[in-house]
Amino acid sequence: MLKPEIKNYVTPKHIRDYPTGPSFEAGHLVSINAGWRTFKPVVDINVCTGCYQCYLLCPDGAISKTDNKKIEFDYSFCKGCGVCAHECSFNAISMVKEELTK
Amino acid sequence: MVDIKKITAKNMTDKEFFFGHKACAGCGGSLAVRLAMKVFGEKTFAALPAGCMSAVGFIFPQMAFLNNAIISTFPGTGSMLSGMRAGLDALGFHDTHVVGFAGDGGTADIGLQALSGAIDRGDRIIYICYDNEAYMNTGVQKSGLTPYGTKTTTSPAGKNLSGAVTHKKNLFEIIAAHDIAYAATASVGYPQDYLNKLSKAARVNGTSYIHIYATCPTGWGTPTETSVSLAKEAVDCGLWYLAEYENSTFKINRKLTKPELLKEHLLKQGRFKHLTDEDIKVIESERDRKWERMLEKWG
Numbered sequence: 394m395l396k397p398e399i400k401n402y403v404t405p406k407h408i409r410d411y412p413t414g415p416s417f418e419a420g421h422l423v424s425i426n427a428g429w430r431t432f433k434p435v436v437d438i439n440v441c442t443g444c445y446q447c448y449l450l451c452p453d454g455a456i457s458k459t460d461n462k463k464i465e466f467d468y469s470f471c472k473g474c475g476v477c478a479h480e481c482s483f484n485a486i487s488m489v490k491e492e493l494t495k
Numbered sequence: 496m497v498d499i500k501k502i503t504a505k506n507m508t509d510k511e512f513f514f515g516h517k518a519c520a521g522c523g524g525s526l527a528v529r530l531a532m533k534v535f536g537e538k539t540f541a542a543l544p545a546g547c548m549s550a551v552g553f554i555f556p557q558m559a560f561l562n563n564a565i566i567s568t569f570p571g572t573g574s575m576l577s578g579m580r581a582g583l584d585a586l587g588f589h590d591t592h593v594v595g596f597a598g599d600g601g602t603a604d605i606g607l608q609a610l611s612g613a614i615d616r617g618d619r620i621i622y623i624c625y626d627n628e629a630y631m632n633t634g635v636q637k638s639g640l641t642p643y644g645t646k647t648t649t650s651p652a653g654k655n656l657s658g659a660v661t662h663k664k665n666l667f668e669i670i671a672a673h674d675i676a677y678a679a680t681a682s683v684g685y686p687q688d689y690l691n692k693l694s695k696a697a698r699v700n701g702t703s704y705i706h707i708y709a710t711c712p713t714g715w716g717t718p719t720e721t722s723v724s725l726a727k728e729a730v731d732c733g734l735w736y737l738a739e740y741e742n743s744t745f746k747i748n749r750k751l752t753k754p755e756l757l758k759e760h761l762l763k764q765g766r767f768k769h770l771t772d773e774d775i776k777v778i779e780s781e782r783d784r785k786w787e788r789m790l791e792k793w794g
């Protein structure tokens with residue numbers, strides 16, 4: 394497993410449903426961060442050289458390397474900061490306005 | 496010396512150990528934590544005091560660390576790291592890393608005594624200070640590492656004052672003065688240099704300390720996409736520096752390359768927008784004084 398997967402969260406109904414101590418399981422995620430974005434990064438695979446600077450510099454670890462030595466975004470966790478597009482020396486990433494969804 | 500393979504963007508692990516956190520978009524501190532965890536790996540035990548990285552990593556019922564990680568008291572990172580090391584050693588888990596991630600306030604101000612104690616004992620721990628130059632988690636208050644002229648909520652800029660009236664505390668040299676096994680400064684704008692220093696710290700048999708300059712778009716009033724380039728520029732124009740302290744010797748890793756960028760660099764940040772030419776002169780002369788001293792003593 395390279396990254397944790399989203400787990401289902403059941404809202405506690407009673408005080409006894411809460412954990413007894415302040416500790417919690419490592420890598421326990423119950424929500425994504427996609428809703429933070431107003432722009433999303435889109436990569437032009439033909440321009441991407443596979444230098445992996447964007448992968449290195451994404452504060453959210455939302456970029457992964459693909460088998461063909463290019464990159465792909467994890468849009469569930471990308472916050473749309475634009476660091477990847479700004480740092481790509483080949484201008485392979487553009488930031489595209491998100492459409493409003495109902 | 497053993498030849499150790501450099502960790503780079505191409506060969507580093509694909510695993511993420513700090514993932515799904517709720518840091519602001521473009522947060523330099525979260526990049527510093529993410530990269531450190533990728534270098535240290537699975538067998539790492541982390542402690543984080545109150546501050547942004549603990550606040551964004553441990554939001555019930557979420558836990559963004561894939562490792563064992565715990566929130567320490569605000570002043571107690573150093574001592575908690577010592578205790579963790581002792582506990583792991585007692586259990587025979589020697590092949591592990593113990594790392595702390597604390598902010599500038601948590602390190603230079605309230606946590607300085609506990610950190611000093613840990614360095615004095617020479618405990619095998621790694622302490623990383625991510626320096627966003629203010630108490631961000633509580634709403635941008637001035638810390639000992641807030642530079643001159645910074646507008647914060649406790650050092651407002653107006654008719655009477657133009658932001659913080661003191662210069663940055665000389666923390667790197669205070670840490671080095673303990674004759675610590677390894678200390679370094681870094682910047683999220685120079686990621687390969689940071690990765691190299693993390694690898695070094697991981698191999699030190701004693702206490703190591705890395706002070707990384709970490710952009711905060713929310714507290715600095717800067718565009719989220721410039722978090723890496725701004726941190727690079729800060730080094731290039733000499734407001735921050737890349738250095739190491741090892742075998743009781745200081746070393747500068749990078750020369751001052753673009754001193755003329757200073758004014759432009761400052762004025763593109765919301766926290767410095769109010770600065771007058773006179774204020775900038777004060778900042779410039781402090782920078783020059785510092786560099787002159789560094790080059791003379793460590794050059």
Ligand SMILES: Cc1ncc(C[n+]2csc(CCOP(=O)(O)OP(=O)(O)O)c2C)c(N)n1
Binds near residue numbers: 545569601632
């Ligand atoms: C003893 C104590 N005093 C004050 C606080 C409130 N507090 C929590 S986080 C924080 C600011 C932390 O600033 P810094 O260490 O620079 O980390 P940042 O939030 O900038 O990442 C403060 C003042 C606290 N938790 N404990």
Ligand code: SF4
Binds near residue numbers: 442445
């Ligand atoms: S920085 Fe640009 S060229 Fe390099 S891997 Fe990312 S998208 Fe491709």
Ligand code: SF4
Binds near residue numbers: 477
């Ligand atoms: S926009 Fe920001 S969060 Fe999204 S992939 Fe690029 S660097 Fe990562």
Ligand code: SF4
Binds near residue numbers: 524551627631711714
């Ligand atoms: S306030 Fe600054 S340091 Fe804190 S999470 Fe946001 S960007 Fe990061």
Ligand SMILES: [Mg+2]
Binds near residue numbers: 628
């Ligand atoms: Mg801070």
